Amino acid sequence: DAGITQSPRHKVTETGTPVTLRCHQTENHRYMYWYRQDPGHGLRLIHYSYGVKDTDKGEVSDGYSVSRSKTEDFLLTLESATSSQTSVYFCAISAGTGGYEQYFGPGTRLTVT
């Protein structure tokens, strides 16, 4: 199994509070991704990174920011959590684009009350 961990695995927070989710990899892969999964929507890309300090927006980036100061860590921050951000968040890594596979972490279940 690819070395990807996510923390925390579960979190309950209140509306309006900031939340940071962490993705850590031991594979030294260049590319890292954050997805969210909601019933009826499947997985949707939030943000991605193609190198240290190189990040860009995905399909559903509003209300989220990311940072990558080291190859192994990719942080997702909800600046002011809302109930619509209640979801399961998955991190993924990849050694390349196109013909390279992505490996996913175990997910973080976030509930915003």
Place this chain on the structure above:
Amino acid sequence: DAKTTQPNSMESNEEEPVHLPCNHSTISGTDYIHWYRQLPSQGPEYVIHGLTSNVNNRMASLAIAEDRKSSTLILHRATLRDAAVYYCILRDGGYSGGGADGLTFGKGTHLIIQP
């Protein structure tokens, strides 16, 4: 992005082969065909991918039509553990946007395995 079409669900018996179809009639010459699956309460798991030729690995086989407009994921001997949602996804091997390409997940095929 090129789209894929999969049946919503399929049912098979344990220890029998399973053929999961995927149509991708608008595939471009640089698109790789990827398959992932997601078991209940888990993150997606990479299964297999290919470009033009059929591919085999320890988990499955991927058969790609000659015109590349369709493909089939083959599980040679299904077990109860193979019950999952299977996603067929195209990923552009010619991506040159300077960034990275995420995966676009559809609804996939819900595979049910009967004991």
